[in-house]
Amino acid sequence: MSLLSKTLALATSALIAAATLTSVAQADEATGQQLFPLFSYRTGPYAPSGIPQWAGYRDYFNYINEKGGVNGVKIFVQECETAYTLERAFECYERYKNGYAGAPVAVLFTTSSGFDAAISDKARLDKLPIISVAGGRGDAVDGSVFPYQFPLLFDYWTEASIVIEHIANQAGGYDKLNGLKIATLYHDSGYGRETIQPMAILSEKYGFENIQIAVPHPGEQQQAQWQQIKRAGVDWVFFRAWGVMSPVGLKTAARVGFPADRIIGDIWTGSEEDARPAGAAAKNYLAVSVFPSGTDFEITKELKKNVIDAGKGDLKDVSKFGSVYYNAGLVQAIIYTEILRTGQKKFGNRPLTKEEGQWAAEHLDITAERIAELGATGLLSPLKITPQDHEGDPAAKIVQWDGQKWNAVTDWLKGDRPLFRDAIYARAAAYAKEKGIEPRQAQN
């Protein structure tokens, strides 16, 4: 008897669970809103990089919604925790790709280069535009091969050339690069490997010795790699870490006696979360920065007043407000709302479909004036996307950690993007061939 009742209880709970699954999916409470599925990772090894970003997104959307939404269309955020695993990201993708609770999805932000690579095939078949801000695969800038993929704002190829530009400036000119030893210490993943090819091209052009060293995921051990760097007599390290790999790398560098001011971090290696846990070892460490930290931007002040001080913010630890990752989330949220506005101008002030989202993303044009209107001057550089160029005009600053905060040591650097054009487009063409994609004709 007790067994029977136990089984019944089990069956009932299974039924309830199934009912929850379907009923949640069928509620129409969000009709008239625009769905933003947020693929978060608040747990797992990369959570510290994620949490402030999600807060940046959520606080901005909160702020926009309180003011009535984007031209009256509210943003319906559905967070889906992935714990940085592909399986969970896929489930999230399947759950939200056709909209949710009556709210359609216009574009999808992939929030990680790993998810971006994994989802891109599905998204192409589903004709759903996916956007990764300052991440994703470099060759997706070729809009004719990748109509649904947008590596907006910045890419790792340009980053490589900006790093070389900075080193050249320090050395006293590009001609002084000849004979220098520049090591790239990278996270062994698609993201980390993205700079192998551009560094080879740069090395060929400028004659520096190009050393590539991988660190296996998650990178909590780097003794051997740094010893190798030290032994090889490397002059500069281009440090392409992610998550826990950053502080561990900086501490290990100090341990083997490699100077921090000769290490230039990647944009995802240059936040407070990367430098602070390394303590004194991080002092004078350099990094490439696309997302400036700080709380003095007009929009940040607005958020402080209306969201943070009102106790409606997403951050548990308010000291993260205005940090690099927080501002990264904020910038991405601003770009998202601007895509919606672009689309609404053509299709009307209503939630956009994915076809309309794709058009909007391809015609995004955030001018300097518009940035000023948004109160984001200094936070975001102008961004113009075309059907041929899915990135815009990348630029970054070099910043330095003084032990407490990041300070810019250069102005916006542009690098040498045209240098890679052929290689990038050749890669895109090779991809098109492998997948049997017919590159679409230029159109406007």
Add this chain to the structure above:
Amino acid sequence: MSFFLETLITGLFAGLMYALVAIGFVLIYKASGVFNFAQGAMVFLAALAFVTLVEHGFPFWIAFLATAALMVVVAILVEALVLRPLRNRDSLTLFMATLGLSFVIDGTAQFFLGTDVHMLDLGIDDIAEDYAGILISHFDIVASLIVVTLVAVLAIVFSKTRMGVSLRAVADDTLAAQSIGIRLPVIWRIVWSVAGLVALVAGLLWGARQGVQFSLSLITLKALPVLIIGGFSSIPGAIAGGLIVGASEALADIYLGPLVNGSVSTWFAYILAVAFLLIRPAGLFGDRDIERV
């Protein structure tokens, strides 16, 4: 040559740090026959609790004692909620239970204490100094002194105290030990508490080196080959195993890694451990009766 020596020495130091984690496993395995996968989660929990207390302004010793108390509470809970109901079950089931336990522990730690990366400063510089042409970190020396002290204390406790004798009796013959009146639950609680304290020390040293964050729990995976080489039930074995793994892994990474275009540290220790197993199935210092396992 001096580079070779430097690699070897830093490898040996790293090996002692592995051994520190492995000792926690050995204690629990000896007393309860459980391969405790949650040891890494315990290291993480201890470090996170400690660093949170310190960040809230508590002095070192109070934070240390409070965390130690927390680890004792964890040990008591584990005994009551997991070990006792699973008594007399096969080792694989127990192992799976500790896997579940590791989810519970690191989930709880992060639920209450957050997922941030914390810096843990023990006041020991981790900067290389030149000793006769070889760069050695001051931190490594202090850390290995701490490990040696800890092992000495454990050895004295287990050979001289009543509790230690009971523990060895349990490890030798559980049934006989029970028949002479040794109460297993008590022994388990004590041993899990001691393992918790070892986890605390490991957490402080590893946390000071890597920062206190989620990946700290992954050092379980580093301790496993150490255990296989040293034997699951021997503390000297754990130390020898740690030294072997640390040194050979460091050398392999430097000299073998470039030949195969990448770091080999994720798997090298395991393949080494398998080789050891084939030559010496019970590990260097392990019991002979692994078939029972």
Add this chain to the structure above:
Amino acid sequence: MPSGLLSRLDAPLLPIVAGLLVTFAVIPAMADDYWLSSIIIPTLVMGLAGIGLNLLQGYAGLVSLGSAAFMLIGAFSAYNLILRVPGLPLPLVLLISGLIAAAAGVVFGLPSLRIRGFYLGASTLGAQFFFEWLFSNFTWFSNDSQSLTISAPRLEILGYSLQSPLGRYFLAASVTVLLIGLAFLIVRSRLGREWMAIRDMETAASVLGIRVARRKLQAYAISSFFLGVTGVLWAFAYLGTSDAHTFNLDKSFQVLFIVLIGGVATIFGNFLGAAFIVLTPILLDRVVLAADLSFLGDQGALTNLQRIIFGAIIILLLIKEPDGLSALLRRARQAVRNRYAG
């Protein structure tokens, strides 16, 4: 001769026909894309992985902590076969990938001839880390793709594309049905009986003339074959894209959980275990969303809460249901029968 086969298997015809009907008619007709892609396909495939490990662990009594490594080998083999041997039909690709995984299984099963019990876990863990490294370190395996990912080639059988969710479901389901049949054949054959003899009493088995070493290696080979085929399905029928880290240690542990939760030495129990593994995180996530538990903390805190609950459920199941969910179901069925029959 299917009827002869069935009688040899001592299998009742009715449940089999009903099962096939549900698999190939009812589910495809009822389920929508989300259910197929996110719940049913992964449950089937992980259940199959559970069978693979259960043959080794439940029937032959050998430990493996690195099941995902063999799934990984299967997935990358299939990718390279399709890429480099054009025109190879899909069933052959699956078969060869399984065989490659089986060969690797034999190599990493060799230590079982000398060591027993939990220590064996080390060898298979070695396989886990070694192959994860191998397939991500040598980009040849992923056709030099910078992202190290392999993506599904065009899946088709006799020109019929299996790219849609339904097509991928049919692929996964047919392979699963075939392999379930194979698994039953194996465990009821002499091989299966000898495995159990070795599991229960190795010395006695060898006295009885069972060739223990050979049987053990066969267990590794067959288990790895199942896992290899499962890996292909996981990478291409379920995910569509994957990389070496898709098949990491967590996946190996999931397969272990499936076996223990579903029931050691069962076949269908594995699907219960798989359903538990696949559904629990999704359900917890949904419940949290639906119940609006935000007062407990942000999404991160809630995810950690889910982690705690998941761990606790596993411990609880291990304590309360030593023989797994399938034993629970069996007893329930028995109880119902007693109640209405008597």
